[in-house]
Amino acid sequence: MFRQIFTQAKKHPSLIPLFIFIGAGGTGAALYVLRLAIWDRKNNPEPWNKLGPNDQYKAIGNFTGTYLTTRTGNSTKLRKLRLGLVKNLQIYSSVKAMHAQQS
Numbered sequence: 001m002f003r004q005i006f007t008q009a010k011k012h013p014s015l016i017p018l019f020i021f022i023g024a025g026g027t028g029a030a031l032y033v034l035r036l037a038i039w040d041r042k043n044n045p046e047p048w049n050k051l052g053p054n055d056q057y058k059a060i061g062n063f064t065g066t067y068l069t070t071r072t073g074n075s076t077k078l079r080k081l082r083l084g085l086v087k088n089l090q091i092y093s094s095v096k097a098m099h100a101q102q103s
Contacts, residue, residue: 009016044050051057 005019009019048057
């Protein structure tokens with residue numbers, strides 16, 4: 001199927017925008033239907049309203065470490081970044097454990 005599309009595009013270059021727009025429209029429609037299928041509107045229609053002030057809703061929290069510049073270059077920066085991400089992950093897991101105990 002794709003081989004036929006490519007051969008038609010080689011023979012008739014004016015069809016390339018048509019193929020692009022049809023592909024983009026089909027992809028957009030598929031993503032929209034997927035979103036409708038995944039989102040549970042009956043049990044939890046607005047999940048973002050149930051988050052409390054202490055709930056972490058970002059995948060990675062704010063970085064709290066500081067950057068140090070030394071002669072070694074970026075290795076110290078990367079080490080501090082990793083430590084900050086581990087620290088945020090520990091905070092996230094402790095908050096998640098607290099919510100599990102409260103439920």
